[in-house]
Amino acid sequence: MLFNKKIKELLYSLVAIISALIIGALLIKLSGHSVLEAYYYLFYGAFGSSYNLSQTLFKTIPLIFAGLAVAVGFQSGLFNIGGEGQLYWGAFATALVAISFTNLPALILIPLALVAGAAAGALWALIPGVLKAKTGAHEVITTIMFNYIGILMTTFLLKNYFKEAGPVDQTPKIAEQAKLPEIVANTRLTWALFIAIFVIIIVYYLLNYTSFGYDLQLVGENTNAAEYSGVNADKVIINAMLLSGGIAGLTGSTMVLGVLHRFITNFSPGYGFTGIAVAVLGRNKPLGVLAAAFLFGALESGGMSMQLFAKIPADLMTIVQGLVILFVAAPSIFKIFNKKSLALRGDN
Amino acid sequence: MDILRIIFSINTFTAAIRLVVPIALAAVGGAFSERAGVINIGLEGMILTGAFAAAVGSFFSGSAYLGLLAALGAGFILGLIFSFFTVDLEADHVVAGVGINILALGFTTWLMQVIWGQKGASPSVNGLARIRIPILADIPLFGDLFGYHSPIVYLMFIIVIAGWYLMFKTPLGLRIRFTGEHPEAADTLGINIRFIKYFSVTLSGVLAALGGAYLSLGHLNWFSSNMSAGRGYMALAANIFGQWNPLGGFAASMLFAFTDAVQMRLQGMNLNIASEFIQMLPYVLTVIVLAGAVIRSRPPAALGNHYKSNK
Numbered sequence: 001m002l003f004n005k006k007i008k009e010l011l012y013s014l015v016a017i018i019s020a021l022i023i024g025a026l027l028i029k030l031s032g033h034s035v036l037e038a039y040y041y042l043f044y045g046a047f048g049s050s051y052n053l054s055q056t057l058f059k060t061i062p063l064i065f066a067g068l069a070v071a072v073g074f075q076s077g078l079f080n081i082g083g084e085g086q087l088y089w090g091a092f093a094t095a096l097v098a099i100s101f102t103n104l105p106a107l108i109l110i111p112l113a114l115v116a117g118a119a120a121g122a123l124w125a126l127i128p129g130v131l132k133a134k135t136g137a138h139e140v141i142t143t144i145m146f147n148y149i150g151i152l153m154t155t156f157l158l159k160n161y162f163k164e165a166g167p168v169d170q171t172p173k174i175a176e177q178a179k180l181p182e183i184v185a186n187t188r189l190t191w192a193l194f195i196a197i198f199v200i201i202i203v204y205y206l207l208n209y210t211s212f213g214y215d216l217q218l219v220g221e222n223t224n225a226a227e228y229s230g231v232n233a234d235k236v237i238i239n240a241m242l243l244s245g246g247i248a249g250l251t252g253s254t255m256v257l258g259v260l261h262r263f264i265t266n267f268s269p270g271y272g273f274t275g276i277a278v279a280v281l282g283r284n285k286p287l288g289v290l291a292a293a294f295l296f297g298a299l300e301s302g303g304m305s306m307q308l309f310a311k312i313p314a315d316l317m318t319i320v321q322g323l324v325i326l327f328v329a330a331p332s333i334f335k336i337f338n339k340k341s342l343a344l345r346g347d348n
Numbered sequence: 349m350d351i352l353r354i355i356f357s358i359n360t361f362t363a364a365i366r367l368v369v370p371i372a373l374a375a376v377g378g379a380f381s382e383r384a385g386v387i388n389i390g391l392e393g394m395i396l397t398g399a400f401a402a403a404v405g406s407f408f409s410g411s412a413y414l415g416l417l418a419a420l421g422a423g424f425i426l427g428l429i430f431s432f433f434t435v436d437l438e439a440d441h442v443v444a445g446v447g448i449n450i451l452a453l454g455f456t457t458w459l460m461q462v463i464w465g466q467k468g469a470s471p472s473v474n475g476l477a478r479i480r481i482p483i484l485a486d487i488p489l490f491g492d493l494f495g496y497h498s499p500i501v502y503l504m505f506i507i508v509i510a511g512w513y514l515m516f517k518t519p520l521g522l523r524i525r526f527t528g529e530h531p532e533a534a535d536t537l538g539i540n541i542r543f544i545k546y547f548s549v550t551l552s553g554v555l556a557a558l559g560g561a562y563l564s565l566g567h568l569n570w571f572s573s574n575m576s577a578g579r580g581y582m583a584l585a586a587n588i589f590g591q592w593n594p595l596g597g598f599a600a601s602m603l604f605a606f607t608d609a610v611q612m613r614l615q616g617m618n619l620n621i622a623s624e625f626i627q628m629l630p631y632v633l634t635v636i637v638l639a640g641a642v643i644r645s646r647p648p649a650a651l652g653n654h655y656k657s658n659k
Contacts, residue, residue, distance in 0.1 A: 131639045135639045135640070137638045137639040138588070138638070140581075141581055141584055141585045141638055142635050142638060142639070144578065145581075145635045146635070148578065148627075148628070148631040149631050149635075152625075152627055153624065153628075155624055156622050159624075276446050280446075313457070313462070313467075315458040315461065317454075318450060318453060318458070319451060319454035319455055319458060321454065322448070322449075322450035325443065325444075325446060325451075326433060326439070326447035326448070326451065329433065329440050329443040330439035330444065332437045333433075333437050
């Protein structure tokens with residue numbers, strides 16, 4: 001039965017993606033471009049060569065972290081939209097460690113920098129978590145506000161205390177040994193991919209094989225029922241926010257160690273928000289997030305090549321992402337075409 | 349003391365009245381949507397869509413009023429779509445709202461490149477001319493504050509009051525509140541739950557879009573990418589702080605707008621405070637207000653739930 005449900009969910013997701021791409025095709029057609037050409041470059045840009053595939057994987061990495069962060073929140077019934085602020089703090093803390101301790105060997109410096117980033121992200125998520133647990137302030141609004149505050153605060157700290165001389169608001173470069181090695185030369189695809197997969201495995205284990213993960217999902221399904229069975233929901237909410245924020249922080253950490261090699265203001269193109277779409281599409285499961293992040297990575301790197309060669313703005317892929325979320329949120333949309341199930345729907 | 353005099357000057361208050369328009373209109377819309385039981389995170393996308401449609405309408409017709417009409421139409425359609433997803437398809441309200449926001453961001457950014465071939469901002473369009481209210485404008489102080497504004501500002505005042513009246517003094521308002529509190533009982537009494545939800549959510553779309561139209565036809569006279577800049581979320585917070593009441597929502601929006609106006613005034617002065625901290629003010633205030641307000645407030649009982657009539 002469970003297996004059946006999973007297959008069904010997978011099928012729904014595929015139908016949602018295909019439907020979104022079909023609407024995207026209509027829009028391309030309406031704007032006077034060739035759909036065939038556009039989608040050729042979309043797929044070529046995403047998977048067409050080993051370089052293009054590396055670019056897709058490269059774009060997948062931050063989405064894995066950002067999506068996983070949102071998914072962990074959702075599992076416990078929390079909607080952490082604050083990934084953006086958390087990942088800025090993660091990037092900032094990681095950069096500081098990797099700039100400061102230049103004498104440490106890579107084997108110590110890289111883990112230390114990652115831990116610092118995760119801790120910073122977790123702390124930034126802690127405040128909305130505590131507010132939610134203690135006052136009931138809705139985390140959707142507080143985490144959004146904390147995005148603005150977090151970005152402004154890191155910008156302030158950078159400009160006033162850690163800025164490299166020059167016109168750009170950025171820190172100096174991190175220590176040479178702190179840079180993550182590339183998997184494929186000259187592609188920017190680094191060991192960050194392995195870190196991302198490692199974190200997915202940890203979260204998978206936490207959610208499925210520990211009492212921590214069990215409590216988390218129990219609170220997510222029904223807070224009252226969880227409290228009756230002796231779970232301290234406030235504590236679980238705070239822990240879930242810590243975990244979610246920590247993973248979001250790693251989005252920024254791996255960007256700094258793998259790609260930017262320093263902290264730069266406004267470096268994120270909104271990973272925290274795309275993470276929401278990734279989590280929703282991945283149905284808040286670690287492996288689902290992996291697949292969804294890969295799909296969105298493909299849409300982004302494919303979208304770039306579509307923009308470059310077919311002259312269609314890559315923002316079309318944002319539309320496709322929005323549609324995918326809407327369709328996945330409302331699986332019954334596809335039942336409309338199935339009269340039998342429509343007749344059965346009255347019992348809800 | 350000079351700083352205080354500048355903060356509490358008439359200019360700051362006038363600026364606050366201008367800044368409050370999109371937030372307050374969306375907050376009134378949010379009040380209707382949530383009173384009927386539908387969480388509307390999509391306000392942000394609805395404001396953005398309204399701003400875009402208004403600019404496009406004005407650009408092609410040359411008339412700001414046709415632009416305004418286009419915004420209302422766009423808000424109406426987006427509201428209907430959101431109703432369809434949340435009411436008929438029983439989508440999770442928050443997830444669907446996020447979907448609407450991403451969709452709105454994608455659509456407006458993509459279309460502005462298709463229409464104008466540029467990504468940052470649209471060309472200037474005809475905005476709504478400000479109206480000078482003859483006698484009002486001549487009253488000292490009061491006239492400075494209220495006498496000379498965009499027509500949408502006056503519309504906002506009317507909508508806030510009419511919204512309060514509709515919600516608390518009419519049978520329709522009673523039905524809306526009943527639907528959000530206890531849909532089963534409302535259904536038993538013969539209230540058409542589906543119609544009430546569609547009406548309320550679509551109204552929230554129209555009002556948020558009107559707020560957006562003010563951004564591109566009143567506040568500025570062009571559209572720029574992601575112009576709503578979080579105002580929809582502030583409206584959500586204002587709505588909660590205002591206890592799901594249009595008047596309360598307006599008062600809370602005014603608080604945010606005033607902080608924002610102060611922030612802008614302070615940025616213009618050369619203070620010894622970092623600009624980042626001044627810019628943070630409205631956001632920090634929102635969090636403080638929300639954390640303080642929710643302890644004492646209670647949302648509609650059936651907020652976020654789905655309900656299907658058996659009839």
